[in-house]
Amino acid sequence: MIHFINKKLPGGLPKKTARALLDIEDKDYVPIIRDPRATSAETEAVFYFPGCGSERLFSQVGLATQAMLWHAGVQTVLPPGYLCCGYPQRGSGQFDKAEKMITDNRVLFHRVANTLNYTDIKTVVVSCGTCYDQLGATSSTRSSRAAGSSTSTSTCSRRASRCPAAARTCTTTPATRP
Secondary structure (H helix, E strand, C coil), X not given: CCCHHHCCCCCCCCCCCXXXXXXXXCCCEEEEECCCCXXXXXXXXXEEECHHHHHHHCHHHHHHHHHHHXXXXXXXXXXXXXXXXXXXXXXXXXXXXXXXXXXXXXXXXXXXXXXXXXXXXXXXXXXXXXXXXXXXXXXXXXXXXXXXXXXXXXXXXXXXXXXXXXXXXXXXXXXXXX
């Protein structure tokens, strides 16, 4: 039996978000994190959605995920600015707001994928179970899951709208950034 009350909380955790530590907080840029020694233009690229939990509350989770992708030799595209999947809104009964956030996030995924089409992004990576549930399922699958039905989650396709303005991108190398 583990008594959590008797255990000290872990120390030495980052006081800043992963974006702040990597100096990529400008919401006008789409950061691409890659190891230039291990990647090329043809290297697999993924879109990493850290959400508010892995980005702001538990930034060590976001950093660990980004480090894992870095060491795996994957180009990691981050969303411009901080995002939330909408789970807190859904949990507090703000269903319309949550659905809007989910839709806005999906549109953003498509816009980034279309704008950065040279990276051929086919995968969205999340490091949070609630983000996975929120972003990976349609409202009908969430409703059927709540009713006890077993359905598979939908995957993100690249059929959505084009970005109206060209996005600026930057490549960040964590080993060389302050």
